[in-house]
Amino acid sequence: MTAVTLGPEGTYSHRATQAVDEDIVFRQSVTDIVAAVAQTEFDYGVIPIENSIEGSVTESLDALAEYDVAVVSEIVTPIRHALLAQGPNFETIASHSQALAQCRSYLESSYPDAQLEAVASTARGVEYARNDPTVAGIAHPDNAGDDLEILAQDIQDQTSNATRFFVLAPVTNRSQAGGKTSLVVYPNANYPGLLLELLEPFADRDINLTRVESRPSGERLGDYVFHIDVAAGLYEDRTQQAIGELEELAERGWVRRLGSYDIQHVIE
Numbered sequence: 001m002t003a004v005t006l007g008p009e010g011t012y013s014h015r016a017t018q019a020v021d022e023d024i025v026f027r028q029s030v031t032d033i034v035a036a037v038a039q040t041e042f043d044y045g046v047i048p049i050e051n052s053i054e055g056s057v058t059e060s061l062d063a064l065a066e067y068d069v070a071v072v073s074e075i076v077t078p079i080r081h082a083l084l085a086q087g088p089n090f091e092t093i094a095s096h097s098q099a100l101a102q103c104r105s106y107l108e109s110s111y112p113d114a115q116l117e118a119v120a121s122t123a124r125g126v127e128y129a130r131n132d133p134t135v136a137g138i139a140h141p142d143n144a145g146d147d148l149e150i151l152a153q154d155i156q157d158q159t160s161n162a163t164r165f166f167v168l169a170p171v172t173n174r175s176q177a178g179g180k181t182s183l184v185v186y187p188n189a190n191y192p193g194l195l196l197e198l199l200e201p202f203a204d205r206d207i208n209l210t211r212v213e214s215r216p217s218g219e220r221l222g223d224y225v226f227h228i229d230v231a232a233g234l235y236e237d238r239t240q241q242a243i244g245e246l247e248e249l250a251e252r253g254w255v256r257r258l259g260s261y262d263i264q265h266v267i268e
């Protein structure tokens with residue numbers, strides 16, 4: 001079994017993937033990961049979905065709307081960032097845009113003059129710092145190795161900082177079992193009360209929504225794709241009935257069942 005995730009080695013995605021598989025390969029973007037799993041190149045893919053400080057990883061949501069894959073598990077893990085560099089005299093701080101944003105207050109108060117540079121992943125920022133003494137990276141402290149100093153630890157703006165990851169698999173592995181279900185809905189319609197109507201089938205059956213996110217469809221301004229997570233499994237009649245109603249409401253568009261799954265908490 002092989003899993004694909006965001007590289008290079010040492011990203012938070014890599015750490016989360018170690019809870020799923022031992023044989024891990026890396027890609028440079030979450031879109032590449034979702035596309036590779038959709039094309040059945042790998043058994044699993046692990047992508048970040050949502051962070052407790054910064055919210056949705058929008059590239060991941062858009063890739064889930066574009067490619068047909070299954071969500072088979074959710075991993076929640078604490079994110080504790082460190083500042084890593086060859087020494088204290090650097091001018092640029094490089095990291096993933098999510099990590100830079102999660103440390104915004106710390107960076108504004110401790111390094112107001114530093115140049116912030118968004119790179120493809122936290123581990124990519126560490127590579128950059130390893131090759132350039134004028135650059136510091138923000139990443140998990142284990143990335144320091146023998147050649148980088150840990151200048152500061154726990155620099156995220158909230159100690160409770162945590163990220164949710166989805167474990168993806170090819171669609172043939174989509175499961176009906178699990179306590180949560182993720183759906184993507186494109187109603188291809190726009191009228192007063194549409195969102196209310198889309199959510200009512202769940203409220204009517206006492207199904208708790210754990211997340212609703214809207215993303216632009218890309219078709220026209222004001223046209224949205226909705227990402228809906230519910231605390232119920234596809235194996236339950238009430239979930240199937242609610243989705244049936246949702247499909248009628250979205251008859252001009254589409255409804256994708258990403259699958260049902262359980263949550264795994266990974267502490268380190």
Ligand SMILES: O=C(O)C(=O)C[C@]1(C(=O)O)C=C[C@@H](O)C=C1
Nearest residue numbers: 011012013048096098121122163
């Ligand atoms: O760059 C990494 O280390 C990643 O795994 C990506 C990512 C993200 O996109 O949210 C994962 C967890 C953290 O929230 C910061 C960055």
